[in-house]
Amino acid sequence: MNTLSYILLCMLVRKPCSGYELKQYLTLFWESHHSQIYTALGKLHEQGYVTVENDATHKQKKIYHLTETGKAIVAEWLVEENKAPSQRDEFLAKVYVIALMDHQQATELLQDRLQHYRKMVKKYEQKTEEYDAITDTIEKERNLGRYLILERRLIMCTAEVEWCVWAQSTIDQLNTN
Known part of the structure; x- marks a missing residue:
């Protein structure tokens, strides 16, 4: 699993979010495009790490929830050694x-x-x-x-x-x- 996928799971620990919300939160420390986020969320759903529900008010909007399996994979990832930070400016x-x-x-x-x-x-x-x-x-x-x-x-x-x-x-x- 790539780092973006782990980060998305981490973001969902705090609360269920839409892809758009995740993008907004990610901008604090991670650069990614909407297409990357939605692709990763789709794979996380297939793997059983997140569930998806349609928003009651906005039919197009999907809300992603972290599963117990997702929480477990985050817990494993948290103890892994961090990669050196990268910089491109x-x-x-x-x-x-x-x-x-x-x-x-x-x-x-x-x-x-x-x-x-x-x-x-x-x-x-x-x-x-x-x-x-x-x-x-x-x-x-x-x-x-x-x-x-x-x-x-x-x-x-x-x-x-x-x-x-x-x-x-x-x-x-x-x-x-």
Whole structure:
């Protein structure tokens, strides 16, 4: 079974979800396309790790539930050694050769990144505030993992904003010399 399948099962431990909801939650830490998610969910259903029911309000919408067999496979996967994290960032490849750009191009590159991460900071601040507003202890505990990831993403995005500001300052200083 591939990592995405395990991750989908993990997401369903918290609560039953539609494929769309799973995609939204996954964006916190995993990049995947809708087609990959639905293909994996289909295989998980065939293997008996999830059950599927049609949503009562939206006939097209399917809700996926984790089975006991699915919980057992998640428990086994949790004790496996983690793979090293991977990174692919086209922006960093461009930064690597920033000396080939003129000041305006370099500034635009950094400003685009800065604008993106400022939006992300606002988004994650809002999501962490939503968690803080949860008063039910059981619901708060059920959402703890998501909250921890949100806080990590917030810290990382804030650091990226700070780095962009620093990088722009460094470029500006070199440009004035």
